[in-house]
Amino acid sequence: MLDLKALNDRADEIADSCKKRGVEVDLEAITRLYRSHNLLVTELGDVNRQRNEHQKSGKRKMDPEEREAHTAEGRRFKEQVAVIETRLRESESVLSAAMGRLPNFLHPESPVGGEEDFREISRSGEIPQFDFEPKDHLALCEDLDLVDFERAATVAGSKWYYLKNEATLLDIALQRYSLDILIDEGFTPVTTPDVARPEIIEGLGFNPRGEETQIYSLAGHDLCLVGTAEITLGGMYADTIFDEDDLPIKLAGVSHCFRTEAGAAGRESKGLYRVHQFTKTEMFVFTTPERSEAEHAELLRIEQRIFDDLEIPYRVIDVASGDLGAPAYRKFDLEAWMPGRGEGGSWGEITSTSNCTDFQARRLKLRFKRKGGPDGKGKGKNEILHTLNGTAISNARAILALLEIHQQADGSVRIPEVLRPYVGREQIGPR
Secondary structure, three states, rough: OOOOOOHHHHHHHHHHHHHHHHOOOOOHHHHHHHHHHHHHHHHHHHHHHHHHHHHHOOOOOHHHHHOOOOOOHHHHHHHHHHHHHHHHHHHHHHHHHHHHHOOOOOOOOEEEEEHHHHHHHEEOOOOOOOOOOOOHHHHHHHHHHEEEHHHHHHHHHOOOOOHHHHHHHHHHHHHHHHHHHHHHHEEEEEEEEOOHHHHHHOOOOOOOOOOOOOOOOOOOOEEEEEHHHHHHHHHOOOOOOOOOOOOOEEEEEEEEEEEOOOOOOHHHOOOOOOOOOEEEEEEEEOOOOOHHHHHHHHHHHHHHHHHHOOOOOOOEEEEOHOOOOOOOEEEEEEEEEOOOOOOOEEEEEEEEEEEEHHHHHHHHEEEEEEEEOOOOOOEEEEOEEEEEEEEEHHHHHHHHHHHHHEOOOOOOOEHHHHHHHOOOEEEEEEO
């Protein structure tokens, strides 16, 4: 959520961000709500001041008639305060809902436009030139007995699946491999809950309810299945004040992820590319405002390190404004080359990393205390910190890319060298 003061101080920037993202909001109406709310705050302060003065005046001696009048006046002040406080709570609720419709500010270097208007920053690895007709991952999974969508559909419905044989080993291997990388990079490993309360989900900028939600709600419980460990990692320290010296805090969270909408049917969304459940290792960083852009670059570097080691060719893109989620100030995606995607192969997203600045932290009350004084040893003021997130590995898509990129002419799949100690073999098949 944006700072309320930004409605006055940065109104043009808010309007510009909304326009470039394609978000339609009545900014003037929200500003009017804010000003009306401030008037109520002022009114409550004035009445409380008068009430305090009235209470102090009651300490002097009074005759019975005067005391009765004074008591009646005290009741009037009490009732007046109660009425204003009720109006203020209602105003806070309406204003909070209105502010929740406003997206974060936009990085000045983010490209403007829709999904296809991204800026390509770099590429790594060579797109494979097969001397045989490559298969897509669904054909490889069938030939090598790795994934069973048909039986899973009987049990749970479409877009659910069983991993089998070496695919199960790969799933576990990718978790441990990614954690080893992140521990080496200074992250604390965390296994997170797969559920969260709606208020935590909303605090991170996701919509847990309504027609557009992609989140499963648990009937009879005030809980939802999370679509990413970003939610549980970000909520882990809600309403916490850190010392500046504690930052940055870097967490590596492993969780299952659940999405109600598996995406549009079609060749590019088939198989493991869009599913209702997958395992993911997520990076999350709490840091000071002045460090957040550097930390964002670090998250991108780590993602590149992981997929370079996995020998997956990819490109890095700077995501365009209209394709950004509301919390993201800027987002980079890694898109892997997937030979079975589209006609003749195409790029498909495998990771993303976002700098959310103070957007998530404000609603979750994530703060830090500045070092104060000329020697930096004193206690300074509390400030809202910045949060960032990044995908280390999303297993379903990583398995897809590994199978398609490393397939061999004899129908087998070569396992990248970095994964062999975890999987316990050099290849899958042929069978």
